[in-house]
């Protein structure tokens with residue numbers, strides 16, 4: 001991918017200088033790989049500030065933001081109430097390493113919104129939440145094997161960085177260097193939405209399976225919802241074989257509805273992992289579920305997990321300020337905005353003769369460049385035109401719209417995305433798709 005991308009009439013000197021400086025001290029100039037823009041080619045932007053649904057880079061260029069800190073900012077940037085809550089808490093101290101009323105209040109709010117959560121534990125990232133939930137499931141069941149699905153991402157714990165072994169192998173192979181093969185021997189990686197594959201593996205290995213972990217709506221291969229039948233099958237098989245069903249709702253929690261995707265699907269997992277929205281943009285993760293399972297966790301039970309800044313007052317204050325501003329009505333408004341954006345995108349693409357498939361769920365959506373009528377799993381996503389996505393990404397960026405710099409990420413909106421910003425987005429999309437269509441020849 002060429003490094004020199006068209007930048008329209010945007011000045012990018014400051015971002016470029018910062019990127020050169022960053023590469024001297026931060027690996028790849030970033031603190032998380034996707035921010036490097038390697039999936040779309042070109043140099044990453046350095047962001048200076050956010051305001052509402054806009055972000056501004058170091059050169060002062062403004063963009064309508066559809067990354068929203070990878071889904072965390074459902075209120076948009078610098079929400080006044082959120083900022084005030086963080087400021088006020090900071091004047092009382094940033095961390096005590098002890099319990100506070102704030103963490104109780106936020107836990108109560110989450111538990112009342114997601115009935116399957118009877119007890120929970122706060123941690124500081126989605127990785128910590130899923131890693132801890134899986135250890136708890138293994139401790140509770142006394143079993144070792146874990147089932148996960150291609151295209152779902154659950155953070156970077158060693159045994160989760162896997163790809164499927166050959167055929168329906170009952171083990172996975174590492175997808176990252178540094179992960180010994182022995183660490184992935186207990187992980188079974190199957191195709192997403194593949195009911196037959198799951199039934200086959202449980203028939204063969206069910207007695208050894210501790211848990212199944214799944215994103216009920218996958219957000220890490222673009223937005224790909226699970227079918228209800230698939231999730232019902234996971235629920236039935238885990239019950240039948242005494243395994244736990246873990247919903248990774250780090251993205252979907254309070255993103256699709258005031259609660260979890262589980263509230264919409266009407267399927268009750270044994271454990272739920274949360275993050276992002278519940279922290280309002282500050283570091284957070286959480287996992288929770290049935291009391292009988294959660295009580296296996298220290299200090300009550302033998303499964304150990306701990307964290308210096310777990311439940312820290314700043315993240316709790318930010319999470320509370322966020323959830324206090326959300327209600328079921330919020331999601332009806334957000335869904336209306338998504339509906340307007342995705343309907344217009346689909347129509348414009350068809351008018352320009354570009355084959356696209358738009359997927360959406362709650363306040364998140366994706367655009368795939370493909371002739372396929374349906375995107376149901378990771379292989380479908382891999383078959384899409386990722387080069388065309390990259391061109392679309394840059395065409396939109398040059399027109400002031402900041403999409404996730406990867407075809408494997410979801411696009412998010414916030415309550416701050418107003419009609420003016422959506423009009424700007426759709427105008428940019430119309431011009432960008434027309435430009436793509438001309439490139440297509």
Ligand code: KE4
Pocket residue numbers: 032033034035070124125126127128130153154155156215219220248249250251275409
């Ligand atoms: P963190 O450890 O990055 O906080 O959360 C891991 C995680 C767990 N589960 C799901 C469903 C997730 O989406 C994530 C992290 N999401 C990615 C973006 N899709 C974070 C962005 C990044 O890696 O920089």
